[in-house]
Amino acid sequence: MKKLSFLFSLFILLSAFTCENEPLDSEIDATDSGNLNCEAAAQEVATAALAFISAGEGDYPQLCSAYKTALENLLAACGDPDGSIQSSIDALGDCSDPNGFDDCEALANATNLAEVNFNNATDDNYADYCIAYKLALENQIAECGDDDGNLQAIVDDLGDCNNSSPVSSAEFYITGLFNGESIIMETGTSDNYLTGDGSGFSVLDFEDDNCIIGYHGTLASSLPFNQLPAANINFDYFYNGGCNYTNETSVFNSIFTVGSYDALNDEGNLEQGMHMEYYPTGLEGGWYTSASGDQSNSQFQITNSESANYTLSNGNEVYRQIVTGTFNCVLYDSNGNSIEVTEGTFRVRFSQYFN
Numbered sequence: 257m258k259k260l261s262f263l264f265s266l267f268i269l270l271s272a273f274t275c276e277n278e279p280l281d282s283e284i285d286a287t288d289s290g291n292l293n294c295e296a297a298a299q300e301v302a303t304a305a306l307a308f309i310s311a312g313e314g315d316y317p318q319l320c321s322a323y324k325t326a327l328e329n330l331l332a333a334c335g336d337p338d339g340s341i342q343s344s345i346d347a348l349g350d351c352s353d354p355n356g357f358d359d360c361e362a363l364a365n366a367t368n369l370a371e372v373n374f375n376n377a378t379d380d381n382y383a384d385y386c387i388a389y390k391l392a393l394e395n396q397i398a399e400c401g402d403d404d405g406n407l408q409a410i411v412d413d414l415g416d417c418n419n420s421s422p423v424s425s426a427e428f429y430i431t432g433l434f435n436g437e438s439i440i441m442e443t444g445t446s447d448n449y450l451t452g453d454g455s456g457f458s459v460l461d462f463e464d465d466n467c468i469i470g471y472h473g474t475l476a477s478s479l480p481f482n483q484l485p486a487a488n489i490n491f492d493y494f495y496n497g498g499c500n501y502t503n504e505t506s507v508f509n510s511i512f513t514v515g516s517y518d519a520l521n522d523e524g525n526l527e528q529g530m531h532m533e534y535y536p537t538g539l540e541g542g543w544y545t546s547a548s549g550d551q552s553n554s555q556f557q558i559t560n561s562e563s564a565n566y567t568l569s570n571g572n573e574v575y576r577q578i579v580t581g582t583f584n585c586v587l588y589d590s591n592g593n594s595i596e597v598t599e600g601t602f603r604v605r606f607s608q609y610f611n
Contacts, residue, residue, distance in 0.1 A: 297333035320351035360400040386417035432600035467499040473604020482538030519554035530556035544587035554585035
């Protein structure tokens with residue numbers, strides 16, 4: 257006899273089913289079960305699945321057939337990129353025998369469907385699809401086992417299905433999901449983060465009075481001093497010009513332009529790009545950097561750039577820039593251990609190199 261766990265998980269998954277290839281004619285009559293649009297087909301599956309859950313041996317063939325037809329309509333209306341819907345149809349067999357289908361195959365199909373929905377989730381439906389995916393995995397584990405532990409590992413990685421992206425409304429911040437853990441370094445909180453408001457971090461070439469300079473903005477805690485996570489956002493080789501205050505400041509506020517930048521991992525190539533440094537236990541502890549290792553899928557984006565210059569009491573002007581942006585990268589320590597940073601955001605401030 258069919259297992260309630262299988263039907264319940266499949267009901268949840270298919271009632272939430274969405275697709276990108278819905279027919280252009282969205283006004284098709286949904287009462288015609290052979291000519292449904294995607295949304296109507298998903299609703300038909302939900303209704304048929306609900307009836308199928310309560311089927312007894314006497315009405316099993318009829319309700320199974322209705323459910324199978326609903327799945328076929330769903331496949332026709334929404335497509336089936338990974339074959340999961342067709343596999344679910346096949347698992348029902350000819351609907352003649354309540355014990356005639358493979359529960360574990362059906363549960364695996366439900367998990368596959370859940371994974372498809374989860375991988376295409378938006379911020380608005382992430383929690384729902386994550387919970388459905390976890391439920392499908394847990395049902396599969398309970399009924400079919402998990403000898404190698406792979407399914408349970410996925411369940412553990414999904415956590416509490418809270419996809420709250422780490423964001424900040426502070427004046428300065430660096431945030432991100434660090435191997436899935438939300439880390440927020442920001443000013444103006446009880447953690448007493450300060451922003452580094454210093455000079456450029458490297459002058460690499462004095463040949464022919466030509467300097468190539470990079471800059472960085474830092475977030476680090478002051479109380480407790482350097483005991484909380486800290487980070488730098490580095491703007492590599494953004495200045496290329498004369499080695500003096502006049503030349504640098506004449507262009508300083510204009511060189512951090514909005515756009516995408518490569519994640520540099522070779523400090524010797526003198527190409528303009530960006531990288532990040534991360535100190536999990538403060539600036540005096542061990543550190544990770546994206547300036548090494550594979551960065552083929554990494555990207556930094558400047559989304560806003562504004563000057564923040566000010567004049568000293570002696571009349572000298574200090575040139576500063578506030579840069580806001582997003583990033584994804586992989587950080588490596590000296591032993592090759594890595595941290596993947598996703599959904600990264602930053603707003604940092606720094607000043608010119610020459611005084």
